[in-house]
Amino acid sequence: MQPLPVSVPLAPASANPAVEVRNASVVYQTADTPVKALSDIDLRINEGEFVSLIGPSGCGKTTLLRVIADLEQISAGSVLVNGVSPHDARMARAYGYVFQAPALFPWRTVLGNVMLPLQIQGGAGADNRAIALEHLERVGLQGFEGKYPWQLSGGMQQRVSIARALAFEPKILMMDEPFGALDEITRDRLNEQLQQLWQRERRTVVFVTHSIAEAVYLSTKIVVMSPRPGRIVKIIESPLPDERYLALRDTQAFMDVAHQVREALADGHLE
């Protein structure tokens, strides 16, 4: 087994950045004092990386994701997504966003829900239908296209929402604690499927979680964050092989990375 690198190697300069965050801060004005939700964030996410943002609640991990997705504005610094501002990236439909809840429209079938972004984009109905069916197959939901959301389990609903986020083949997939509301067994299975999906397509993924196991299992890079003010305490490049399987979680290498993450979280808390 390979010893873990002491210092984190920088990403090769040739790799194209998908997301570049420089000195970004987010300050909320409250009645008495301004609250720093994010403070001096520097983060570079390369194309094809699977990056997890992890930390306790209030550390700004969701805020950071929302900043990248143009759902929240920065107070200072700069953010580039695919080389352009988050707003332009959003208008160019550069990313798909998976929320904590599936947020499926109850009046649409599963297929109709996956077709939603395609219809917004425009395009022929028949094409949209074919594309949506293909995406449903990729998340293993062929045969369920005619069902309505309430007829599906929570895990299946979240898979539909992943298929929907992937509908117009965005270069970046952003996920905000997508499996947080699911039971552990379902969560494990979805993690495995998500990992396989990433294996096949090597799409850039930015993933927010508060589960250490989930972050270590999925990510090529783990960004550990800490609250008050929300900041990055450590960025850990995972030494694990790209190809993952659930049993990997019992290996020493996995536990070493998990230990690193736990240490970083504890450090952030003590400061």
Added chain:
Amino acid sequence: MATSNKPAPPHWARRMWDTGVPVAVLLIVFLLIWYAAAWGMNGTAAVERVLEPAGNPWTWQELLLTTWNMERPVLPAPHQIALDFWSGLVDWPLDSPRNLLFHVAVTGETTLVGFVLGTLLGLVLAVLIVHSNTLDRALLPWIVASQTVPVLAIAPIVLVILGSLGLEGLAPKAVIAMYLSFFPVTVAMVQGLRSPLVIETEMMHTYAASRWQSLWMLRLPAALPFLFPALRVGIAASLVGAMVAELPTGATAGLGARLLTGSYYGNTLAIWSALVMSALLGLLLTTLVAATEHLALRHRRQP
């Protein structure tokens, strides 16, 4: 004693029995009170107009029967209304003003036109209010104020204004019906269009959806469960508006006009028949709306 091989009564039969018995008991009590009231209210007139002119001594049974079969009773007995109602349905050709269905057609047409106009107006107002803070503040007070003015006061004004524009007949009546029916639709749709969750509007945002797309694909479908109850109220209000509109227009056709002529000539039976007919029409219209609702929202049922 129920034995094991005796089949249990079917579900619907059980339900009919469970709800049918209390309903029947209530109906009987109601009818008894009505007959008693008819006797009490018509008693004096029965003695003065029927029994005393006849000159013969009369028994209390005769008094009772007379009060229940007067020609112009203060309160007609239920069977009198039923007979008059039935006669109003079958004894005259459909184009005769003595046929109730003739009046139903006239009032029904006004109601439906007013309802459609009112619903459209309500939808447009709600969309404007939801999309503009200025309009929200500018329009809502007027909309609420409009409903505090009695429709009977508005009706003559509408008649005069539309009459000066050369609009007579259906148009002014439909406008008055619309005046009553747009309000519930507006209020419910403002609430319904604002009902999508933050997560849902943010999702549309990430798809770079335009305002129209968000309205069409998210806000409007999300508002449907709010719209239908308002439509049920709206169509009933439209019926009231249609009937009220017939009073000052001097209309000779329509259930409202029938009520007016009935009270003009002291024909209480005609009034009651028209009343029953309008209740049935209202019931039919709201049932149609409810059936549409059931059809439109059938997939949203939760397990």
